Amino acid sequence: MQLSVDLKPGEKEVEVLKGSLYAERLWAIYGLPFGTIFGLCGVFFFKSTILQLISFLLLAYIWSWSLYRWLLWYFTNYIITNKRLICIEQNGIFKKEVKELQLDRILDITYEQIGMAANMAHYGTLHVIGIGLTLDLYDVKQPADARDLILDARPKNSKVTSEEVVRMITKTNE
Secondary structure, three states, X not given: OOOOOOOOOOOOEEEEEEEOXXXXXXXXXXXXXXXXXXXXXXXXXXXXXXXXXXXHHHHHHHHHHHHHHHHHHHHOEEEEEOOEEEEEEEEEOOEEEEEEEEHHHEEEEEEEOOXXXXXXXXXXXXXXXXXXXXXXXXXXXXXXXXXXXXXXXXXXXXXXXXXXXXXXXXXXXX
């Protein structure tokens, strides 16, 4: 997969995490098929030209919205390298937000799965707590495995103690 960020020298991609497409389930399962059926039936079976036009516009809107949601999902990536965690969140067609956190600055990772669908489909939100930054990775497939993958990718001697965190904070406040 072509990354939209450049890796630093000596940095290698470990894993690319994608959001769960199942998280878009309500639109994909209900809106797209029923809207498409209704729109096509209206275009072909309504006698009135105005109703056919409205049905066609509804169909065009539904397919455009579906393409938009799919593009947002496709271009949102969470990349784990051997040195950092990079979050690329596509928030709009022309709006992208890139956040990164050095792996040795990660203090802890928690995750949550809200709702029956998230628990059954095994997706959730990871909360990566780091020094100076907390990253939220939304709709990650298998959040427990993703948490373990990120924690295992950290350098072995990177376990930061609370005294070191206090020391870092007091240095920045001076």
